Amino acid sequence: MEHRSPSSRRYAVIGAGPSGLSAARALQKAGIPFDGYEAAGGVGGLWDIDNPRSTMYESAHLISSRTTTQFAEFPMDSTADYPGHRTLKRYFDDFATRFGLTGSFRFHTAVTRLERDGGRWLLHADGPDGATTTTYDGVIIANGTLAEPNVPTFRGSFAGEIMHTSAYKRATQLTGRRVLIVGAGNSGCDIAVDAVHHAASVDMSVRRGYYFVPRYLFGKPSDTLNQGRPLPARLKQILDTRVLKAFTGDPVSFGFPKPDYRLYESHPIVNTLILNHLGQGDLRIRPDIDRLDGHMVHFRDGTDEEYDTVLLATGYTLDYPFVDRDDLNWTGTSPELFLNVFPPSFNGLYVMGMIEASGIGWQGRYEQAELIATYLAAQEHHPERAAAFRRRVTTGPWPDLTGGYHYLALERMSYYVNKDAYRRAVREATEALGDDASAEGSRTRRRHGTRPRRRRNGPTAAPPTTPDDAEVRA
Secondary structure (H helix, E strand, O other): OOOOOOOOOOEEEEOOOHHHHHHHHHHHHOOOOEEEEOOOOOOOHHHOOOOOOOOOOOOOEOOOOHHHHOEOOEOOOOOOOOOEHHHHHHHHHHHHHHOOOHHHEEOOOEEEEEEEEOOEEEEEEEEOOEEEEEEEOEEEEOOOOOOEEOOOOOEEEEOOEEEEHHHOOOHHHHOOOEEEEEOOOHHHHHHHHHHOOOOOEEEEEOOOOOOEOOOEEOOEEHHHOOOOOOOOHHHHHHHHHHHHHHHHOOHHHHOOOOOOOOOOOOOOEOOOHHHHHHHOOOOEEEOOEEEEEEOEEEEOOOOEEEOOEEEEOOOEEOOOOOOOHHHHOEEOOEEOOEOOOEOOOOOOEEEOOOOEOOOOHHHHHHHHHHHHHHHHHHHHHOHHHHHHHHHHHHHOOOEOOOOOOOOOOOHHHOOEOOHHHHHHHHHHHHHHHHOHHHHHHHHHHHHHHHOOOEOOOOOOOOOOOOOOOOOOOO
8 A cells, every 4th residue: 555645633543462553554554643552561462471451371372374364564583383472472563663653552551431522532541641531533443352251150159269261371270170171162272281281180061062173284284275265165164074074083082062063154173182182081071061069060961070170261252341332333242343344333433353264364454454544544535435435334235254154143253254255345345445446346346246245244134143262362
């Protein structure tokens, strides 16, 4: 994108994790002034394990590969295919330094409230200099999706320790303890693999089956295969299911329930070490919990067992506590936003990073930011294009972002998208806003059969009824 003449408007970016840095970089390239706000002392978001809001743990690594995750304009200075969190923290520090973004953020400054002020927004924050209020023409919310723990309730009471994975940092916390992990998402499986080397015993309580994807297939990171050539959803499900059975076997034989859905209709588990430990007898799979009684956990199949620690690997809920839900068009368990970014009211709020998708990486989030920056630049320099974009959003239909997959109607899947369908829709929207020729190109492609189908949760359809882990935990 070319640099534009400086904007007369000013915007705020909340958060300096991957999504916030994406927004900052896109605004910078478009010549749009902004102030960044970050509650922690530096960039990196949850990848900064020293950030008080971080849910990172010592053994955490990427579960999508480096080359499919990194920013396109700033490759990682690492040869590891799946680098760990400390390497990634350095990566974000280097990214911010390379592009001169650090000085645009106010660190140790938490946003406490967003309030409408006519057509603008009052941003209230607490920082080193106390409470401040600043007026902005718009606010980009990029404070992440994996900070507010989802804590289920159980019948009865437990005499031991109940801990959410957000409080887990290292395996020595579980030394000598009888541990029950509730949930088998990517974090739950990571922690189980850690725990078998320290805990007295490890069980996992699961309520549904999972598909397990090895990190390497045919000697290469599995998510690097077939890049740029997406297969039709049903064909990919059939082929990849056969490949996984050949490489990992049937998870049912290790004690997991049989999945009641097809591959990719929920986030797969990128961890086959868990199957090795199950095969070695290092841990066991247990059914869903019925009730708690002292140190005893009763399961729904009538069995029971005593534990010292119940570790909840039950994911996170979306949390934008500083803004009214109506301002984000919150519907059910998540905001209903065009391309998961724009409230249909176009009230000056924009959401970054409210997407989960296998393989979308940080470049996919940067493309979100580029779309926001292009829209803001159009508002300033080409208001007719911005107006046309708003009309398309409000009249619908919205593009289908599922890629033909029938995602489970779960809370954690309510903002799940298919990476290929999503990135295509974002690029087309950006092109249409960017210039008339690009807009005509997008219209031509749609006339020739690439017009996306109506998304199931577009403005003319009901949203899904109702998250665990992201592919990059960010």
